[in-house]
Amino acid sequence: MTKHTPNLKAEKILGGVATSQRHDSAHKHVTGTAVYIDDMAEPAGTLHACLGLSTVPHGKIRAMDLAAVRAAPGVVDVLTAADVPGENDISPTGLHDEPVLAEGKVQFHGQPIFAVIAETREQARRACKLAKIDYEELPFVTDIGGLDPLKDKLVTKPLRLQRGDAKEAIGKAPRRITGKMRVGGQDHFYLEGHIALAIPGEDHDVTVYSSTQHPSEVQHMVSHALGVSSHAVTVEVRRMGGGFGGKETQSNQFAAIAAIAAKKLKRAVKLRPDRDDDMTATGKRHDFVIDYDVGFDDEGNILGVDFIFGARCGFSADLSGAVTDRALFHCDNTYYWPAVNAVSAPLYTNTVSNTAFRGFGGPQGMVGAERVIDEVAFATAKDPLEIRKKNFYGPSGDKKGDRNVTPYHQTVEDNIIQRIVADLEKSADYAGRRREIAAFNANSRIIKRGIAMTPVKFGISFTATQFNQAGALVHVYTDGSVHLNHGGTEMGQGLYVKVAQVVAEEFQIDIDRVKITATTTGKVPNTSATAASSGSDLNGMAAQNAARQIKDRLIDFAAEAHQVAKDQVIFLPNRVRIGNEEISFAALVRQAYNARIQLSAAGFYKTPKIHWDRDKGRGHPFYYFAYGAACSEVSVDTLTGEYVIERTDILHETGRSLNRAIDIGQIEGGFVQGAGWLTTEELVWDDKGRLRTHAPSTYKIPLASDRPKIFNVTLADWSENAEPAVHRSKAVGEPPFPLGMSVLHALSDAVASVADHKICPRLDAPATPERVLMTIERVKAEAAK
Structure with missing residues (x-):
């Protein structure tokens, strides 16, 4: 001493x-x-698996001839549903609607039906193509645009949030607007695709190396598929090359198939699909059709809103119930709706079952809220930012002091959005730049500029209380x-x-x-x-x-x-x-x-304090909220619809940051990924039910060259978590993602300038150059009437 x-x-x-x-x-x-799973030294005798996928979007399997597959060079075995020793189901919600391998029928183009196990990956892939399957093709639906969200088939129970009498408030409001918006889906496009390596042990034991965000769920799903207890299955993951929610439930299938094969053949088995199969057979972000009805006064005060959030969920429930629930939880974003009615519609389609994606439905709900703000702004001929600030949660001349109650009846106790927006408005010189942009557009016939500032309030906690x-x-x-x-x-x-x-x-x-x-x-x-x-x-x-x-x-x-x-x-x-x-x-x-x-x-x-009664649509589902805002400026070529992001300024709070470098990186990445979702990333199915955007050649994620030319990211250092979270920090994974909405609304602002901001562009997402150009032409045509 x-x-x-x-x-x-x-x-x-x-x-x-x-x-x-x-x-x-x-x-x-x-x-x-x-070291990722595919970098690990393979045990001696490791076999490789490849999935045989459905070639029709909906049909009964009349006959399946796999003789040529079994006889192909290097093939050791071929697994079908009959080879699943336990339960042929990997449904994360227990609805038993998602088989390990399809049995009797298929419900989307690309659904796994069988798995080839061979000495090499190339041999397994080649053998898969030799299968002969006879289908009785059935009617199918891939798009939700023509579906009735209140009448058509759902994959799980919908949710309704109500506070006040929205119908009465809208009916009595001085002004009213109804509309519809489409918001596209998104592929996770992680650098490391799905992969599982299963190594059999003695007795019932198996060790699975899985690229998963949920090792315990993979453990349970593998044990169910094998028909053994959970203690026989060990799941390990050191790192993933990206996840974004795509590996929360979607890893189950790959791990289960690898484990079944490994235990049956008593050899290690690796299953790593190529990028095309990965994108075809795994779920994505839910795309939505959002119906809205809003009542407001001449000053832009919103008096009542009514939403229906219809989501393309795919053939099974997966996490669609929770995702569409969270969309409703965020249909207010940062705004107080005096009277609100919001209904979810998790719609069945003959497409891959959609799943978790960064934000988990929250961003889609926020986009709906921001469209309502835009509609009111154009109707009242006011700056959208003015309408946003006018309708924020918090004091606004309401003597009752109840402007902090959400549609799900949780009181917002930590609201700092007014200061976040005020600080960013000043640091980004929003007012000055808006004047400069107006002057630029007045003198520029082809290139138009736009600017928008959008806020974010994101609830932190699993809405399923037991996961916290x-x-x-x-x-x-x-x-x-x-x-x-x-x-x-x-x-x-x-x-x-x-x-x-x-x-x-x-x-x-x-x-x-x-x-x-x-x-x-x-x-x-x-x-x-x-x-x-x-x-x-x-x-x-x-x-x-x-x-x-x-x-x-x-x-x-x-x-x-x-x-x-x-x-x-x-x-x-x-x-x-x-x-x-x-x-x-x-x-x-x-x-x-x-x-x-x-x-x-x-x-x-x-996590303390949280509780939620789904049947009543009431509770305290979130421990706290995280806040931020982004101001983006774009330039649009009105002859082609092409655009660039000129500048983005972000002010985001992480409480007392545990690690500023990591947090700023998360904010930057979240923004770019969110902007990509709303601009370039487009999922397309053809008239045969096939996903056509299943590779980098047909699906465009944002590149380094797509980032804002000027990109300023600042942490709100004055913020701290009012709740005793770890060192008073706040979550930073998902909250920055919806900041990308500022790009969508900046594009909308630029498009609106072709008609002197007299017509709401109603620009849907993704706002690809083609969609921007079509919207420009439509706005011009409406203005000419």
Whole structure:
């Protein structure tokens, strides 16, 4: 021990919370040394699987001749539904509507019917093409545009949110507008596609390496398909090359097929579909048709709204119920609707079952809210930003003080959107630039510019209350190093390093002393998906809980062993002060071990306050809200519809940021991905029910060249979480995604300029150059009448 000397105030550990730390795998990502499942050394004798997909969108299977497939070179086996030893179902909601392999009928073009297992991947792929399947083709529907959301077939129970009498409020309002909007879907287009490697063990055991956001669900689905208990299945994932929600449930099928084959053949089996098959056979973001009816006064105060959110869900429920629920939860965005009625319609179609995607339906709900704002702005001849601010949650001359109640009857207690927008309006010089743009457009016949500022209020928590829990496992070894494991998965978003920072902060040790280990169901059980922007909140708190258990034991031991009060045991950077002496952290740990003090702990956390009654449409589904705003400026060529994003300014809050560098990266990436969804990314099915946009050659994600020419991203440093979340931080995964709405509305503003802003363009998404051009021509034609 050494005598205590005063500490310098600037002394800190390396890599604690509230510091900018690089992603723990960043150097591996850019050098190609990060190990993904396809990089792992394959066990001797590994076999490879390929899926045989349906060639019709809806039909009964009359006959299936797989003789040529079985006889093909290298083929070891061919699996069909009859080879599933347990339950032929991977439905995440328990509705038993999604088979591992189709049996008797197919419900979308590209549905997996059989799986070829061969010595090489190429042999499996070639053999798949030799199948002869006879179908009795049935009528099919791929588009929801002509469906009645209140009468046609649904995949799950709809939701209704009501507050006040919307019909009466709209009927009595001085002005009224009805309309319809289409919002397109989106493919996840992760860099690493779906993949599973299953290695059989003794008895019923199997280990599955899966690219999944939800290891526990994969564990359960594999066990059900094998007909064994969950304890026989271990699922591990070190990292994913992107997920965005696409690997929350869609990994189940690939893992189950690989595991069934591995156990049957007693050899390791890998299933990695190529990009075309991956995009064809896996779900996407739900596209919506949104019907709206709004009543308002001459000043632009919205008095009542009525929404119907019809979603293309595909052939099974998957997560469509929760996704369409969240769309309704965000149909207010940042606005107070005095009277509101909102209904979801999760519609059945003969397309792949759509699934989770960053924002989980929330962005689609917000887009509906922003269309209503635009309609009112054009009807009253006011700046859309003025209408937005006029209808924000919060005080606005309402003596009752109830302008903070959402359509689901939760009170918004942490509203900061007024300040966010005011700060951004000033820093981005919105008013000055709007004047400059008006002058530019007046003197530019072909190129038109547009600008828009759109806000975001995003609810944080799983709406299914039971998922708001997490576990963690922390070991402290006798050399003072720390092993950290938790239920969260790393898909490039920086979760691992954030949670490691939390643990380093608790023990006051440098972050390089904390080992981040692969997520596995064998260490932390019954985990929730890494989704709903809750990864850091849940797993950070669980890890903190585990670390504090060990820390408390160390404090108790040190106080007793050195005969001092507990409050005289203080953790300092990489050492501990005990009374008036100091000892290194590692030395204290060694002493505690010698005294037989437990140096391992399982942590747990469950989100407080939240509750939700779906039948009543009432509750407190969100722990808190995250806020932000974006101001975007675009230039549009009115002869071609082509455009560029000239500039984007973003002000977003993350509470007390755990890691500014990671958070800013998430905001930048979220914005670009959101802008891509609303502009370039378009899903197209042909008249035979085939997805035609199933490869990079036909599906356009935003490139580096599509980013704003000027891109300013700022964190609202004055913000902190009013709730006791981990270090008062806020979630940052999904909330920035809807900031891309500012680009859609800037394009709408530019289009509107061709008719002197007298006609609401009603620009649907994705606003591809073709759609922008068609909207320009329509607006011109309407203006000429």
